[in-house]
Amino acid sequence: MLTSQRKQHILSALQRDGNIVAKSLSEALGLSEDTIRRDLREMAAEGLLQRVHGGALPLAPAGADFASRQQLASDEKVLIGRAAARLVRPGQVVFIDGGTTAVQMARHLPRTLQATVVTHSPSVAVELAAHTQLEVVLIGGRLFKHSVVAVGAAAMAAIARIHADTYFMGVTGVHAEAGLTTGDLEEAEIKRALMASAAETVVLASSEKLGVASAWVINPVTAATTLLVSPEAPAKALAPLRKAGLTILRSDHGG
Missing domain, CATH: 3.40.50.1360 (Rossmann fold)
Structure with missing residues (x-):
């Protein structure tokens, strides 16, 4: 699975389930937990989600002034x-x-x-x-x-x-x-x-x-x-x- 596909999968799972557990997702996709955590770090830096211990949550809307x-x-x-x-x-x-x-x-x-x-x-x-x-x-x-x-x-x-x-x-x-x-x-x-x-x-x-x-x-x-x-x-x-x-x-x- 390409990086872009994984990230889209993560966003879809967040929308569906309201949270991401890195360990569970890595097992479901047959990937290392480190790979999922790296994706989550990158997506957090892009403002797509909020990282928490063990996974991620949907990010609160970015505030306009x-x-x-x-x-x-x-x-x-x-x-x-x-x-x-x-x-x-x-x-x-x-x-x-x-x-x-x-x-x-x-x-x-x-x-x-x-x-x-x-x-x-x-x-x-x-x-x-x-x-x-x-x-x-x-x-x-x-x-x-x-x-x-x-x-x-x-x-x-x-x-x-x-x-x-x-x-x-x-x-x-x-x-x-x-x-x-x-x-x-x-x-x-x-x-x-x-x-x-x-x-x-x-x-x-x-x-x-x-x-x-x-x-x-x-x-x-x-x-x-x-x-x-x-x-x-x-x-x-x-x-x-x-x-x-x-x-x-x-x-x-x-x-």
């Missing part, structure tokens, strides 16, 4: 954002993450809501500027321009001094084994700190985030309280997450 993602906010993200906004109760202190789904959540918070939103996302804070009943606390630090969020030691220190009711978290990957992942080391550290400072964590995940992985692990999926997905989220992708013990909540199509 924030402005591009904001313009392309999918219907799924609108539905998830609206459903997340409905989970905030009067008097609560909540963390809202950065990202396009988080912006959608901010847009759908009622203007009459009396609560406190803490965010390290200037974009989320600006969305909430006209909410006269809402207290908005903006966490500062070094601006990570890709996601337009504050990161670094100053942000970590501020987060550690807050006890929130709920953290509404964005991720690039949700996988039963690989966990909750994101594409940047410092973002992963901030998200982990936010989880530690909140009583509950609700993960906001559109369908392309399910069953895939990025390089930087935030926490196991079981560290989250709830996974909020859209009605379009495929049952096949949700089944292993539910089996792992994650509570799954589907948003609805309603207005």
